[in-house]
Amino acid sequence: MAQTSAAIAEAIGPNQRIDTPTAPAPQLAPTAAAPRADRLRARARAHNTTLFATMGAAFAALLSRHAGREDILIAAPMTNRDRPELAALAGRFINTVLLRLPASAESSFAAFLSVVRDRVLEAQSHKRYPFQALLEDLRASGSI
Numbered sequence: 001m002a003q004t005s006a007a008i009a010e011a012i013g014p015n016q017r018i019d020t021p022t023a024p025a026p027q028l029a030p031t032a033a034a035p036r037a038d039r040l041r042a043r044a045r046a047h048n049t050t051l052f053a054t055m056g057a058a059f060a061a062l063l064s065r066h067a068g069r070e071d072i073l074i075a076a077p078m079t080n081r082d083r084p085e086l087a088a089l090a091g092r093f094i095n096t097v098l099l100r101l102p103a104s105a106e107s108s109f110a111a112f113l114s115v116v117r118d119r120v121l122e123a124q125s126h127k128r129y130p131f132q133a134l135l136e137d138l139r140a141s142g143s144i
Helices: 005-012 030-046 051-067 109-124 131-141
Strands: 071-079 094-102
Touching: 030 051, 051 071, 051 094, 051 109, 071 109, 094 109, 094 131
Parallel strands: none
Antiparallel strands: 071 094
16 A cells, blocks of 8 residues: 555654655656757757756746745856867866856746856856865855
8 A cells, every 4th residue: 555755754753764765756758858858949049048058047946936035046067178288188177156046036037047148158257266266265255
């Protein structure tokens, strides 16, 4: 007999982990995902932006609604291989940049996507600044 999540939570008590899943994770068939991805790419092209910015805007809008906040911070990895002397080197050349996104409930998604596109482009100009150094500088100035 299948148990509901409330019954399971009552049986194991508060703050306990369930080591086995209660139901299989939902799966999205590749044939169903392709049309969605095509629509997302088309929306990105229509707004002169990337799929990354479009997905980031959707994620930030979702976070904003669930958190009830209009100021959303998202950490994003940015590659740092734009210097010719790094082309032959093996290894990861990635820095994390912080995107501060003002997810106002009053603005349309198209307007928000435009803001996200601009913030991503701005963040790319700072991708050589190591995230750890940013945190240290902010701590030293008393900002965090």
